[in-house]
Amino acid sequence: MSVRYVFFAVACTAGAPEAYMIGSSPGKGLGVFATQALEPGDIIMRDRPVIRITPPPFHDGIGYSLNEVGVLLRREFELLAEDARADILSLTAHMTAAEKEAIDQLVPIFRSNAYNTDQAISLFPKVARINHSCRPNVGYAWSERLDKQVVTALRPIDQGEEIFVSYIPLLHSREDRQKRLDQYGFKCTCEVCAQDTAGLQASDQRRKDISKAFSDFEPQLTLSVPQSKAAKKKAHNNAKASIQLAELVQEEGLADYYVTAYRVVAILHARIEDWKEATLWGHRSYKLSKMVDPQSDMTKELVAMTNEFISRWNDDVRNRSRKTS
Numbered sequence: 001m002s003v004r005y006v007f008f009a010v011a012c013t014a015g016a017p018e019a020y021m022i023g024s025s026p027g028k029g030l031g032v033f034a035t036q037a038l039e040p041g042d043i044i045m046r047d048r049p050v051i052r053i054t055p056p057p058f059h060d061g062i063g064y065s066l067n068e069v070g071v072l073l074r075r076e077f078e079l080l081a082e083d084a085r086a087d088i089l090s091l092t093a094h095m096t097a098a099e100k101e102a103i104d105q106l107v108p109i110f111r112s113n114a115y116n117t118d119q120a121i122s123l124f125p126k127v128a129r130i131n132h133s134c135r136p137n138v139g140y141a142w143s144e145r146l147d148k149q150v151v152t153a154l155r156p157i158d159q160g161e162e163i164f165v166s167y168i169p170l171l172h173s174r175e176d177r178q179k180r181l182d183q184y185g186f187k188c189t190c191e192v193c194a195q196d197t198a199g200l201q202a203s204d205q206r207r208k209d210i211s212k213a214f215s216d217f218e219p220q221l222t223l224s225v226p227q228s229k230a231a232k233k234k235a236h237n238n239a240k241a242s243i244q245l246a247e248l249v250q251e252e253g254l255a256d257y258y259v260t261a262y263r264v265v266a267i268l269h270a271r272i273e274d275w276k277e278a279t280l281w282g283h284r285s286y287k288l289s290k291m292v293d294p295q296s297d298m299t300k301e302l303v304a305m306t307n308e309f310i311s312r313w314n315d316d317v318r319n320r321s322r323k324t325s
């Protein structure tokens with residue numbers, strides 16, 4: 001990838017060199033690029049919020065009152081030092097014609113760049129430079145303990161490759177994804193959206209199939225083992241089909257969804273008491289979940305669940321060896 005790098009704001013402190021730099025991304029303004037080859041699980045950046053607000057009440061069908069958000073933002077902004085204010089005002093924002101005329105552009109800046117962080121909404125000056133892709137290569141998680149947003153590689157990334165997150169849920173057709181991205185004011189030209197018609201149709205179909213499989217499997221995601229003959233047969237078919245789901249997610253390169261897909265495969269194999277496969281997929285899901293957020297409820301659930309599968313697998317092996325001896 002040939003990119004003309006624009007070096008700026010690369011903090012050079014003692015310790016490991018930064019794994020990223022901010023540079024120009026053709027057609028997308030600025031973007032974030034890997035300064036070294038990265039492996040899944042490598043942490044790319046930890047960024048502290050420059051502004052964090054607890055949002056006003058959310059009104060169904062309307063959303064947040066922009067006036068109320070504006071007041072909260074202005075209050076926080078006024079407390080900041082000059083350079084922090086300049087950082088915020090330099091961020092890219094999609095604005096309506098009326099907003100362009102307005103003196104206060106904090107709301108559109110926040111809307112285009114902020115992330116949900118537990119009960120709050122936060123603006124991170126470096127994370128805000130990460131562009132969107134419908135096939136992102138990094139994940140992110142808010143760490144209350146560190147007071148930072150942590151960005152982690154989800155798959156191998158080459159030196160110089162651009163880092164992409166996803167701004168939207170991805171299990172939708174290109175047309176539907178574009179509708180959601182309209183609020184950011186750009187037409188997505190990521191590697192998925194830039195494919196030819198045949199490639200796009202295949203991608204849309206895969207995402208539709210993945211989404212359908214997730215909702216079809218949802219009611220089956222309990223750890224109780226089916227008892228009737230018919231239910232057992234269905235559970236075997238589901239376990240088989242869940243492997244196809246994991247393969248489909250991998251084929252589409254949806255690294256954001258690996259944890260969820262592998263968890264489904266693990267649970268559906270537990271329902272047919274295939275403890276070896278349940279353990280294998282449970283481990284896969286856990287490892288990826290831990291990379292992005294070691295403290296998340298999902299990671300904790302996967303530890304407990306996979307340990308249960310291991311213990312069942314152990315029992316199975318012991319029982320079998322008792323029978324044969």
Ligand SMILES: C[S@@+](CC[C@H](N)C(=O)[O-])C[C@H]1O[C@@H](n2cnc3c(N)ncnc32)[C@H](O)[C@@H]1O
Binds near residue numbers: 029030129184188189
């Ligand atoms: C959160 S900012 C990302 C950083 C931004 N490129 C910058 O220069 O500061 C979001 C804005 O980046 C641009 N952008 C992000 N992803 C893009 C994409 N896939 N294609 C085109 N523009 C994109 C859009 O202008 C969008 O409103």
